[in-house]
Amino acid sequence: MGGHLNINHLLFLGHGALWTIGLSLIALGGGGVAGFVIALARVSSLKSVRLLSAIYVQLIQGTPLLVILFLGYFGLAAVGFQLSPLAAAGASLTLYVAAYLGEIWRGCIESVPKPQWEAAEGLALSRTQRMMKVILPQAIRIATPPTVGFMVQIIKNTSLASVVGFVELMRSGQIVNNSLFEPFAIYAIIAVVYFAMCYPISLYSQRLERRMGRGKFNLAPA
Amino acid sequence: MGIELDFPAVLERWPSFLDGAILTLELAFFATVLGAALGTLAAVGRRSHSSLIARACKVYVEAIRNTPLLVQIFLVYFGLASIGLKFSAFTVAVAALTINVGAYTAEIMRAGFDAIPGGQLEAAEGLALSRLQIYWHIILLPAVERVYPALTSQFVLLMLASSVCSQISAEELTAVANYIQSDTYRAFETYIIIAVLYIFLSLVMRAGFWGLGFVLFPRRRRLGTPL
Numbered sequence: 001m002g003g004h005l006n007i008n009h010l011l012f013l014g015h016g017a018l019w020t021i022g023l024s025l026i027a028l029g030g031g032g033v034a035g036f037v038i039a040l041a042r043v044s045s046l047k048s049v050r051l052l053s054a055i056y057v058q059l060i061q062g063t064p065l066l067v068i069l070f071l072g073y074f075g076l077a078a079v080g081f082q083l084s085p086l087a088a089a090g091a092s093l094t095l096y097v098a099a100y101l102g103e104i105w106r107g108c109i110e111s112v113p114k115p116q117w118e119a120a121e122g123l124a125l126s127r128t129q130r131m132m133k134v135i136l137p138q139a140i141r142i143a144t145p146p147t148v149g150f151m152v153q154i155i156k157n158t159s160l161a162s163v164v165g166f167v168e169l170m171r172s173g174q175i176v177n178n179s180l181f182e183p184f185a186i187y188a189i190i191a192v193v194y195f196a197m198c199y200p201i202s203l204y205s206q207r208l209e210r211r212m213g214r215g216k217f218n219l220a221p222a
Numbered sequence: 223m224g225i226e227l228d229f230p231a232v233l234e235r236w237p238s239f240l241d242g243a244i245l246t247l248e249l250a251f252f253a254t255v256l257g258a259a260l261g262t263l264a265a266v267g268r269r270s271h272s273s274l275i276a277r278a279c280k281v282y283v284e285a286i287r288n289t290p291l292l293v294q295i296f297l298v299y300f301g302l303a304s305i306g307l308k309f310s311a312f313t314v315a316v317a318a319l320t321i322n323v324g325a326y327t328a329e330i331m332r333a334g335f336d337a338i339p340g341g342q343l344e345a346a347e348g349l350a351l352s353r354l355q356i357y358w359h360i361i362l363l364p365a366v367e368r369v370y371p372a373l374t375s376q377f378v379l380l381m382l383a384s385s386v387c388s389q390i391s392a393e394e395l396t397a398v399a400n401y402i403q404s405d406t407y408r409a410f411e412t413y414i415i416i417a418v419l420y421i422f423l424s425l426v427m428r429a430g431f432w433g434l435g436f437v438l439f440p441r442r443r444r445l446g447t448p449l
Binding site: 058059061062063064066067068070071074075076077078079152156157159160162163170183184187188190191194195198199202 | 227284285287288289290291292293294296297300301303304382383385386388389396399400403407408409410412413414416417420421424425
């Protein structure tokens with residue numbers, strides 16, 4: 001015990017912060033791809049696909065991320081699939097992010113005004129063409145502010161990966177605390193670093209939202 | 223080697239699971255009630271004429287919304303300990319969850335306040351209602367009615383997030399599961415069971431809020447709809 005916070009501790013925390021960013025990007029990438037599939041499945045013309053994707057979203061959104069993490073790390077290990085902390089955290093976050101982003105994006109796809117869908121159909125576009133050329137380009141505009149906002153949630157949620165021993169920012173703070181035992185000071189530093197990562201993204205998301213609100217292309221139905 | 227699952231061996235611990243689930247609901251209940259009050263105060267504070275109060279409320283909301291709950295819980299836990307106050311894990315958990323959900327509530331309530339048409343405020347002033355009457359009848363009640371769906375889904379998320387309190391050894395559902403799996407070596411079954419329990423709890427909460435909304439707000443206004 002004892003000692004003071006020195007440059008090595010700070011470097012260690014910095015290393016953890018980099019892994020927080022890395023894990024966030026993994027979750028955003030994996031969850032983004034899977035979430036896109038979920039969003040399309042939720043508006044599919046097949047009832048079974050709609051139902052299955054709805055069940056998936058309900059199951060994930062009804063379960064705490066912490067439990068999903070425990071299931072992926074300790075649960076799978078107990079039945080013979082030992083994942084590394086990185087793999088378990090990456091996979092759990094991907095499943096989690098996919099459900100939330102899928103639901104956000106479904107809302108965006110559905111908020112493209114009805115006449116746009118009808119006009120595309122009237123122009124004899126196929127379902128794929130209608131989606132790719134008419135609906136999605138508009139849905140992406142609507143989806144940008146909430147997606148950027150959700151990135152803040154992703155960064156904050158990566159802190160839970162610390163409980164399966166993945167050394168990101170939170171875990172590196174706990175490790176430093178184990179040697180210095182100054183919990184309040186160290187967790188305050190950790191909080192400030194998280195804030196420094198999240199707040200600019202929050203501000204950017206708010207700005208995007210305001211810009212959308214007074215945009216020339218008001219997509220709300222007339 | 224095949225996978226052998228033995229749910230009965232874990233399910234025979236059902237009294238512990240039940241205790242955990244009840245504690246999770248208690249955590250969620252207290253944090254929801256206290257957090258709703260704190261968040262409403264903060265939302266009102268952000269409209270204050272005193273720029274100091276308005277700014278303090280904004281700092282609170284932004285600080286909480288941009289840091290992880292896990293860090294906040296540890297800060298409250300060790301922060302209280304470092305000034306010599308010793309509370310039970312349950313009290314600390316309720317305090318941390320309240321501070322957390324208060325900030326989200328404040329942001330939702332603010333959206334509700336912003337949706338109140340200015341003409342109604344002028345009309346209320348014209349009718350010589352007092353400031354308190356205006357706040358209660360013209361601002362607060364209609365705002366809550368509008369943002370009720372957003373508020374309630376935030377409270378369900380809070381119940382799920384309370385699982386993080388297992389990290390400061392509050393004996394809620396996830397902590398119970400951690401204990402049982404280390405005792406039975408059946409981690410997979412244990413966590414599946416509590417996942418199902420959490421899904422059940424969130425369905426129960428949503429049904430409860432839906433019923434409550436039906437009683438409280440029979441008119442079912444939405445954000446942006448005229449009165």
